[in-house]
Amino acid sequence: xxKFFEAVPHSPWIAGAGAIAMVASLWSLxxxxxxxxxxxxxxxxxxxxxxxxxVTIAALTVVPILTVWLTAAQRELFRRALESASSENPxxxxxxxxxxxASLNSLPFGLLMVWPVAFFPAVAALVLLVKAxxxxxEDQAAKPVRWWAYALASAAWTYAGLLLPAAAxxxxxxAIISAIGxxxxxxxxxxxxxLLSAISTAEADLFVLITKAAITMLVPLVAGIALSLTxxxxxxxxxxxxxxxxxxxxxxxWLAAAVxxxxxxxxxxxxxxxxxxxxxxxxxxxxxxxxxxxxLQGTDVITYGPIxxxxxxxxxxxxxxxxxxxxxxxxxxxxxxxLAQFPEHExxxxxxxxxxxxxxxxxxxxxxxxxxxxxxLRFQLIVGRExxxxxxxxxxxxxxxxxxxxxxxxxxGVDAGAGITPITLKSLAEPPQTCEALARILIAERGTSExxxxxx
Amino acid sequence: MRRKAAxxxxxxxIAALYVSVMSALVxxxxxxxxxxxxxx
Numbered sequence: 001x002x003k004f005f006e007a008v009p010h011s012p013w014i015a016g017a018g019a020i021a022m023v024a025s026l027w028s029l030x031x032x033x034x035x036x037x038x039x040x041x042x043x044x045x046x047x048x049x050x051x052x053x054x055v056t057i058a059a060l061t062v063v064p065i066l067t068v069w070l071t072a073a074q075r076e077l078f079r080r081a082l083e084s085a086s087s088e089n090p091x092x093x094x095x096x097x098x099x100x101x102a103s104l105n106s107l108p109f110g111l112l113m114v115w116p117v118a119f120f121p122a123v124a125a126l127v128l129l130v131k132a133x134x135x136x137x138e139d140q141a142a143k144p145v146r147w148w149a150y151a152l153a154s155a156a157w158t159y160a161g162l163l164l165p166a167a168a169x170x171x172x173x174x175a176i177i178s179a180i181g182x183x184x185x186x187x188x189x190x191x192x193x194x195l196l197s198a199i200s201t202a203e204a205d206l207f208v209l210i211t212k213a214a215i216t217m218l219v220p221l222v223a224g225i226a227l228s229l230t231x232x233x234x235x236x237x238x239x240x241x242x243x244x245x246x247x248x249x250x251x252x253x254w255l256a257a258a259v260x261x262x263x264x265x266x267x268x269x270x271x272x273x274x275x276x277x278x279x280x281x282x283x284x285x286x287x288x289x290x291x292x293x294x295x296l297q298g299t300d301v302i303t304y305g306p307i308x309x310x311x312x313x314x315x316x317x318x319x320x321x322x323x324x325x326x327x328x329x330x331x332x333x334x335x336x337x338x339l340a341q342f343p344e345h346e347x348x349x350x351x352x353x354x355x356x357x358x359x360x361x362x363x364x365x366x367x368x369x370x371x372x373x374x375x376x377l378r379f380q381l382i383v384g385r386e387x388x389x390x391x392x393x394x395x396x397x398x399x400x401x402x403x404x405x406x407x408x409x410x411x412x413g414v415d416a417g418a419g420i421t422p423i424t425l426k427s428l429a430e431p432p433q434t435c436e437a438l439a440r441i442l443i444a445e446r447g448t449s450e451x452x453x454x455x456x
Numbered sequence: 457m458r459r460k461a462a463x464x465x466x467x468x469x470i471a472a473l474y475v476s477v478m479s480a481l482v483x484x485x486x487x488x489x490x491x492x493x494x495x496x
Binding site for chain 2: 247254268
């Protein structure tokens with residue numbers, strides 16, 4: 001439970017509001033039962049009916065917040081478990097994704113238990129208010145307006161308080177169950193991404209429906225206000241009149257409103273400064289990273305075909321792992337496939353090499369040599385670096401940023417052009433040690449010209 | 457008169473509570489959406 005509370009900011013506030021709402025709605029339920037048992041409505045009954053109508057409206061509005069909070073807390077736990085497992089063991093991360101997807105699915109059942117606590121006393125309050133007002137049996141003159149106000153409020157309450165949340169919960173549950181069903185047949189490392197995206201879609205759905213429910217509750221609120229303003233103020237005949245109980249209830253409402261406003265201050269701060277989207281991730285769907293490292297100016301847009309990705313030990317060609325000794329052969333296959341597909345075109349001979357900015361240059365030189373062996377002479381070096389941004393609520397966010405720089409080998413088939421002298425890496429005064437250092441040198445050497453040639 | 461004033465006060469208070477809770481709900485929903493975008 002402790003972990004649950006620390007997983008989401010301001011949990012004690014939200015949990016406290018939820019507890020107050022639950023207590024208030026239970027109190028109104030007790031009041032409702034007491035009034036029903038007493039039979040004839042007195043003037044004090046009218047006051048009581050009005051009071052707990054207000055309290056139950058407040059309680060009903062807290063329930064959607066609790067829903068959102070529970071979902072956010074579960075998701076945060078989910079993310080932490082995935083984060084700790086996915087780097088070392090994708091299979092284990094897949095298992096955790098399945099288990100936590102199933103536990104997220106238990107949320108609707110919890111909600112089904114919470115919701116009636118607020119819903120039924122609210123209906124009881126409406127019924128009692130009508131009874132206290134003498135509707136629809138007495139007071140014939142006022143009957144039509146009040147009767148319609150009552151009918152409208154009841155309909156809105158049933159729709160917003162019961163039908164919409166039930167629909168939202170059912171859809172959420174169904175979406176997650178179907179995602180779990182699909183994930184079970186996937187490879188271990190594919191389970192987590194599928195479940196995460198299914199859950200975020202289901203949650204977005206849930207938020208929309210629950211916000212809709214909360215907005216629809218404005219109708220019974222307005223109807224309740226209208227009813228309460230048209231109540232006749234006859235003198236009390238049973239001696240139950242003692243002061244004005246509505247004053248302190250109103251005061252509590254203001255206090256609660258102030259607490260909610262203050263508690264939401266960090267949220268406002270977070271939303272005032274929107275999270276920048278991750279253009280790398282968005283660009284990836286097009287196959288091209290588009291973000292420049294902020295301190296590396298004058299870089300290029302990716303234009304070349306195959307992408308070779310490397311780290312200190314492994315290699316990937318177009319996203320699939322590949323052994324070093326097979327790289328030249330596979331690039332050659334791609335070259336011949338290109339020529340077969342576009343016989344009228346000249347082979348562009350370009351390859352993009354993507355790596356962390358801190359990758360040792362020796363490692364890159366090996367890959368460049370292999371590409372050259374497969375007749376690829378034009379390159380784009382894509383260097384990436386992790387950037388960390390600090391957020392008011394979300395904390396530290398890690399983002400990968402990438403920058404690209406084009407260059408060619410000074411070799412047969414690539415024309416050196418108008419007096420461009422190739423850079424020979426080994427003969428530089430300070431030979432670059434990392435891929436980022438090379439990128440900087442290439443940018444500096446390129447200057448205003450479009451081309452830069454290197455010699456290993 | 458006092459009863460009328462008390463009733464009006466109650467009604468305005470409930471409305472204020474409702475509006476503040478609703479705005480917090482919307483903010484929280486927007487925040488959750490941002491969080492989901494960052495995490496996935």
